[in-house]
Amino acid sequence: MAMRKIDFEALMNQLRIELTGASDTGIKYALYHVMHEFFNDTNAWVEVITLPTQQNIVDYDIAPAEDGQIVRLLGVVDQNNVNQPALMTQVGMAGGGAHLLFEWAPNLLPNGQTQNFFVSVAKNVVRPNSRDNIPVAPDWLLPLYERTILDGVMGKMMNQPSTSYSNDAKAQYHLARFRDGIAMARTAVLRRNTLGSQAWSFPGTFKVGTQRGGISTANPTRF
Amino acid sequence: MAEDNDTLRTVEDYINEARTLLLDTTSPFRYEDASLLQAFNLALLEGKRVRSDLFVEHHGSGVPTFAIISGAEVNIEPQFRLAFVYGTCAHAVTRDQEDVQDARANSLRQAMHSILNGQNISMISGGTPAPQANGRG
Numbered sequence: 001m002a003m004r005k006i007d008f009e010a011l012m013n014q015l016r017i018e019l020t021g022a023s024d025t026g027i028k029y030a031l032y033h034v035m036h037e038f039f040n041d042t043n044a045w046v047e048v049i050t051l052p053t054q055q056n057i058v059d060y061d062i063a064p065a066e067d068g069q070i071v072r073l074l075g076v077v078d079q080n081n082v083n084q085p086a087l088m089t090q091v092g093m094a095g096g097g098a099h100l101l102f103e104w105a106p107n108l109l110p111n112g113q114t115q116n117f118f119v120s121v122a123k124n125v126v127r128p129n130s131r132d133n134i135p136v137a138p139d140w141l142l143p144l145y146e147r148t149i150l151d152g153v154m155g156k157m158m159n160q161p162s163t164s165y166s167n168d169a170k171a172q173y174h175l176a177r178f179r180d181g182i183a184m185a186r187t188a189v190l191r192r193n194t195l196g197s198q199a200w201s202f203p204g205t206f207k208v209g210t211q212r213g214g215i216s217t218a219n220p221t222r223f
Numbered sequence: 224m225a226e227d228n229d230t231l232r233t234v235e236d237y238i239n240e241a242r243t244l245l246l247d248t249t250s251p252f253r254y255e256d257a258s259l260l261q262a263f264n265l266a267l268l269e270g271k272r273v274r275s276d277l278f279v280e281h282h283g284s285g286v287p288t289f290a291i292i293s294g295a296e297v298n299i300e301p302q303f304r305l306a307f308v309y310g311t312c313a314h315a316v317t318r319d320q321e322d323v324q325d326a327r328a329n330s331l332r333q334a335m336h337s338i339l340n341g342q343n344i345s346m347i348s349g350g351t352p353a354p355q356a357n358g359r360g
């Protein structure tokens with residue numbers, strides 16, 4: 001879902017109060033670039049795309065089911081949650097899509113049917129914006145990170161020269177807070193919004209898939 | 224939203240308000256419709272130079288221009304609309320021959336820029352000079 005109007009208007013009102021003489025259009029343009037930097041550096045906007053695979057086919061085009069454009073591949077797992085090596089050889093395709101290339105062709109299921117892969121991708125904002133030139137961003141962005149977005153827009157606007165809201169010192173302050181907010185958001189994403197958990201674990205390919213150890217697999221592959 | 228405010232929404236609104244400031248609301252007018260409309264278009268050009276962000280959303284890299292005084296909507300955010308009234312008056316008054324009107328034109332133009340630049344509006348000045356102490360003038 002896109003940003004809620006109540007959240008967006010609250011942000012805009014705060015910016016209108018703080019940036020005397022700024023136009024709504026100027027604020028929205030800065031807002032787009034702030035969101036673009038935020039999503040690019042945090043990988044916070046994630047979508048899991050269900051990809052129906054085909055036998056002997058390693059190339060696939062994918063597109064986001066919701067808003068945004070795909071910018072990065074986070075991982076692919078099969079129906080048994082086993083990582084599938086893949087590259088995203090092309091991004092920025094029409095409709096915000098991307099092109100996937102798997103290292104090997106997906107296996108069929110024991111019953112001969114093709115299986116679905118689950119592709120996790122990081123997304124970013126993309127134009128066109130909404131009818132009111134509002135960037136199309138997920139509805140959780142402002143409830144979670146409004147303070148960070150506010151600092152980003154304030155910093156970028158105050159960094160403009162020769163305006164009534166120009167202020168080099170304040171611009172540095174707000175931009176520093178913006179980068180801090182990005183760092184915290186990136187960490188939160190890595191830890192999957194948990195407290196105290198580790199951010200890294202052994203990749204799924206290290207998982208023992210043999211019958212030794214009592215782990216059964218529905219689709220035994222390689223050792 | 225900017226579209227919610229009806230003050231100075233159309234070309235006709237701007238021209239009528241300019242006539243009010245110029246004390247030219249009774250026909251036959253001192254300033255013809257065509258000259259005031261031209262003054263308004265020139266004020267838009269000046270506004271584009273100083274604050275292009277007021278125009279990019281609806282007009283991209285261009286500037287709107289109006290051929291007739293009508294109910295055509297002028298897409299400018301409400302807090303900046305008064306500047307274009309002052310800009311229209313400034314250009315109209317600049318046309319006048321009297322020396323005192325130059326000061327008034329300058330102050331109106333400065334008021335326009337004050338609004339566009341987000342500063343306090345400067346005082347409108349200019350008028351008939353006071354008699355000199357030596358009895359001349």
